[in-house]
Each structure stands twice: as structure tokens, then as C-alpha cells.
Amino acid sequence: MTGQVRTSTYARSVFGPREPVLDAVLRDALLGRGLRPMQVDDNAGRVLQLLTTLHRPQRVLEIGTFFGFSTIHIARGLPEGGHLVSLEIDAKVAETARQNLAAALVADKVDIVVGPAADYLQALAPLSLDMVFIDAEKTAYPEYLKLTYPALAVGGLLVADDTLPQGDFSAEGDTAAVRSAISAYTRAVARSDHLFSAFIGTDNGLLVSRKQ
Incomplete structure (x- = not known):
């Protein structure tokens, strides 16, 4: 019996090489700057861009910019006049993200706000x-849900990454606390009478919910 193939590996074999600007962004961040590989995988990025393209949101919020890989994909899917605000606590990595957004020609669609996410969300x-x-x-996912739900319009999409229990959370510190928070988030979303949700099979799992 052969081992299970990661979704991103299979996606790359189907879709072909990563486009040059995205490849350069990843190489600079992971190899040039030594940042940890915590960005969404290639297929998750494509899913985010597809969701944004289909949903056509005017007002989007991203919690966790990092070096902007997911930010680029979301911004690419925005309709005319759509805008993305992305929250990042680390000023240095936020500046890297701004450079990457400029390289991908989507900087005019995005504002990066530096500081604790809860301050902005409240x-x-x-x-x-x-x-x-x-x-x-990850341990803040339940809090993020509590703070963002009232701000989400009816028909709006709530998307969370790293929602599968088998994910690698070693970079997050207290793995037990992380798994507990992820479980609390997924169960709250899944059991809500006001959200319709489904998992999308990326490497670490996207959980997509629509506000009813």
C-alpha cells in the first residue's frame, strides 16, 4: 500500500510549476530570510483566490499576514473596488509582506495593519x-470567531486555515493547547445554526463557513 500523497504535492503535479513571482516570494521568505514555513500551501492559496473570485467581496479581513503569500491570492480574486485589510503583529515581517504585494502588483488593493489583532477586531x-x-x-481562534462573527455580513464567508486535527502545530508551542483551541473553533462553527460550513481538503484543512 503506497503512502498518502499530500494535496499540495498532487496539485503541483497537475497545475505545473509555481508562477515565477510566487516562487520568488517563497524563496526569499523561506531561504533568504529564514522565516518558518507557516504560509498556506499552494493549493490553499488557489482555493482562497477562487473563493474570493466567486464570492466577489468588497470588504475582506485577513488575520495573519505573515509574508503575504495568502494575501496575494486573496487580493488577486477581489472584484473591482474590493479591498483587503490584513492584520500582522510583527512589523518586520509586515514590511516584507508589503514588498511582496508590490512585486505581485496587488499592493493598491491591500492595507496591512500592524498590531494585536484583538485591538482591531474589537x-x-x-x-x-x-x-x-x-x-x-491558533490558540486565539475561538476569540477571533467571537470578535469577527458580529462584523460578518449575512451571506459573508468565514474561512479558517489549519483546521484539521492531524496538522503539524509544533511551531505553535503548546501543541495540546493549540489542538484544544482548534477543536473549540471547529465545533462552534460546525454546530452553529447561523453558519453553513464545510472542510476543503488542503494540506492542513480550510474550514469555510457562510453566514446564514
């Missing part, structure tokens, strides 16, 4: 967002 107006993507501190 000030959100009700029903002010069409789409939210969560890919930041």
Missing part, C-alpha cells in the same frame, strides 16, 4: 465585512 462595525480569513495564532 473596533469593527457590525455587518461591515463580506469575508474573513483566519490564519494566525
